[in-house]
Amino acid sequence: METPHDPAPAGPLNQATLAVDSPELMQELGRRLAKLLRPGDLVMLTGELGAGKTTMTRGLGEGLGVRGAVTSPTFVIARVHPSLIGGPALVHVDAYRLGGGLDEMEDLDLDVSLPESVVVVEWGDGKVEELTDDRLHVLIHRVVGDTDDDRRTVMLHGIGARWAEEDLQLL
Numbered sequence: 001m002e003t004p005h006d007p008a009p010a011g012p013l014n015q016a017t018l019a020v021d022s023p024e025l026m027q028e029l030g031r032r033l034a035k036l037l038r039p040g041d042l043v044m045l046t047g048e049l050g051a052g053k054t055t056m057t058r059g060l061g062e063g064l065g066v067r068g069a070v071t072s073p074t075f076v077i078a079r080v081h082p083s084l085i086g087g088p089a090l091v092h093v094d095a096y097r098l099g100g101g102l103d104e105m106e107d108l109d110l111d112v113s114l115p116e117s118v119v120v121v122e123w124g125d126g127k128v129e130e131l132t133d134d135r136l137h138v139l140i141h142r143v144v145g146d147t148d149d150d151r152r153t154v155m156l157h158g159i160g161a162r163w164a165e166e167d168l169q170l171l
Contacts, residue, residue, distance in 0.1 A: 014158035016168035022150045026052040026140075029154065029171065030059020036166050037064065037118045039088040042132050044124040047140030052152055053122045056138065057092055060120060066090045072122075080113070089117040096123040134160030 020026050037043070037060070045053040054072045061070035066081035066089065073079045073094045081090040091113045113119060114131060121128050129135070137157040143149045156168045 014163045016156045018154045020152040020154055023055050026055045027059035030056040031063035032171050034060045034063025039116050041118045042135040043120045044137045045122045051140040051142045057120050061090050064090050091117045091119045093121040095127050134162035
């Protein structure tokens, strides 16, 4: 199982672990999580290929009421989904092909987008932690190997003062 690469996070750490049994429930978890998100939030998604990172982000987009189908941004690196309801835009980033850490991420201007958007970064470990002291790190673990098992364990780590006030156990 992967673990967060965050070195001794500054401030409080808020955690929850959830069991998810289907892609539909992963998407629903994203919709529920969206209710906690606000402009300036950084969400890091970590998990094996096929774990459900984009499925969760699709639910986040639905919950935030953004325009456009949320699909994997693997080949375009980042997509911006403006809000249809006056809320924050969703900036969806796939950092899988970016190997240069924050230096390479700077070309995406995430630091400019972050204050007014919700920024979700797949594969962001070791690449985006320096953007903010406050972030939500979501680790999705799935059974690996030749299986069609849809069970996932989702671990939420709210890092920093912003996440100390949220009750992640209610998700």
